[in-house]
Amino acid sequence: MPTTPSRSPLCTRDSLAADLRDLGVRPGETLLVHSSLSSLGLVCGGRVAVVEALLDALGPAGTLAVPAHSGQYSDPAGWQHPPVPEQWWPRIRAAMPVYDPATAPSRGIGVIPEAVRTWPGALRSAHPQTSFAAIGPGASALTEGHAPDCRLGERSPLARLEEAGARVLLLGAGFGSCTAFHLAEYRTSSPLVDNSFPAMTPQGRTWLTVRDTSISDEGFEELGAAYEKECAVVRGGVGGARALLFPLAEAVAYAEGWLPLHRPRS
Template sequence: MRTPPPGPLCTRESIAAQLGEVGLRPGDTVLAHSSLRSLGWVCGGANAVVLALLDVLGEDGTLVVPTQSGDNSDPAEWRNPPVPESWWTDIRASMPPYDPRTTPSSGMGVVPEVVRTWPGALRSAHPQTSFAAVGPRAAEVVEDHALDSRLGERSPLARLEALGAHVLLLGVGFGSCTAFHLAEYRLPAPVEADNSFAVTTPRGRSWTTVRDVAVDGDDFAELGAAFVGARPVRHGRVGAAVTRLFPLAEAVAYAEVWLAGRRTGRRGPGTRP
């Protein structure tokens, strides 16, 4: 006897209706983090989720997703899993350079991959922490993503803050809330580290090292719980998924204070995002 698929049944229409109930509106700019599996059985899969998001946002709204590719990094920093030190030189010499058109995201889930390849989607230039966007503000969000500002003032996160964007956590927790990283860059003395990756330059492929803030999201779940207790966060459900919606700027402002009180003198981890 076959086991029936886990429910509930979700459709493009039901997802859009429930996103509206949680507070997403036409014309919004939203940074969405998602888990397709958490919704239940989705008729149409990830494509249906993206279509529902675009239905709610309308022609004037902009959908943004993280499309990170953290494997393009120094193998000396790899931990899950590590690779033999004898391989490091060859990996640095052979890692394919980042190409915003073709480099797949990793560890972000299937919805960002659908957005990344959506007609008209634009993607930012950072080889590890890129963002993809669809909508009238897409170019403004993804432009000029600096190599030494993965998630800082010269990244799409700062653009989203200035645009009054919201964060949507669709079936994922605050541990996935990329916006909190922007607050790390604003700490009084952020920890810095070398960060390396393969990029394409006018002279061809290059293994490049820059100095950047050492980002660390290990305490973001705790930070998120404190944020929910102190600031208005709209909760709802889409299918079986718990959903949270809140202004990105408010989350960053709260995180700046919260992190400053807990990371004084703390050493950051390695450079892999």
Template sequence: MIATSGPPRPHTRASLAAQLRALGVRPGGTVLMHAALRPLGFVCGGPQAVVLALRDVLGPDGTIVVPTHTPENSDPAAWRNPPVPADWWPVIRSEMPGFDPAITPSRFMGALAELVRTWPGARRSDHPEVSFAALGPAAERIVAGHALADRLGERSPLARLHDLDGDVLLLGVDHGSNTSLHLAEYRQPTPPRQRCGAAVLTPDGDREWVWWEDIVLDESDFARLGVDLEATGAVRLGPVGAGTGRLMRQRAAVDFAVDWLARNRRTEQA
């Protein structure tokens, strides 16, 4: 009888840690992780095992950062997926709860990001639309001072990660989810701008709707940008669970994206 292979073995905290080490995660480093759990296959322990595996590799001196964005806390006039009727806009602006870093959930960033947000000792930035959470010794430095009118720019956790020469880890997702590339948009000479709004907490614990001017964020070409970035050899690819992990130095990715956007978007808009 010809032997046939059985089903694949489940992925575990230990096996994931071994794969992350092989991918090049640096002990003591700072890692911004974007992840989707399903492409990783069956993980014994689910998102908890993934976070524990990454912490095992980073060690006690390492810091995990995740996006904990709340895109529903934004101007409803700009909603497209799906849009809402115009007569709903005043109601949403007057009734949306003010963003509270301690309790406002992040419903669209995935189970791994939400787990890190609620992990004991995690710190979260206080931007009402695009907050980040961090866990580790560098957490407070990364999330502090997140400016309202500089969502993903020089006064955001992305720039602090750049200061620290941190890494970006994509698990089961591609560069369309690589938030760090937005920092390159802020480093263009004259990025287009728009009016933004969100509900925030007031010092007395009440809420109010605030407006600010910020750049127009556009990730529509990030997947294509990522293909060109990977062609330079700046991104390490390898298996993580049943999926693909991508690891890169954030500085290298952002610096490449600054030049790429200057060439490609200018050409397309000319």
């Protein structure tokens, strides 16, 4: 019995690498990637083939970075997907393991970042909730020094990516996923909030609460649409996915001007 032809393209490591090069990904550059595997079509080799294609396009001198966030290392009082009963909160706080960059799974950011996180030689930053993973010669400089009271600000990999002249690739992902915009929140007088997680100290495990800048992706899609209209964003296709490529520093600078006007905070 004949099968129904798929409307999704068939992608391979080589075809994806060629698409990335055609889009403008350059050998030797530093690239922060937000991605959706399903948007690409049928990928022969799955998430592994996508990472291989990205590394092929970047070459041995390039550095690949991804968010490797793990929001499960947080206060259960703020959990919403799903919420948990209040009577469980003390037990969860007491039993939650301390974040280990080598073993803590990423969550809510797709399967490609998880493939990068577990890639041979990959490095990962130390923040228990908003870590980044990276592969390549620039990985150490990007991931070191991620402060526990700075999720996505000046002492996070985002600022190191900015210093490195990184570009952002949205690979089947929207501007709502663009973590670079959060760096602008730290520069636009966003309020401070308490942030809690288990941590290891010289005295042993403790439940640590720090003061950090409030972060939210509210309005990021609108921010991204405005940025895309006014700046030279490279647009194209990779497999079946819509892809956008742009300088991280330029996007952050644009967000610094946009956020106070469109999302004022007290």
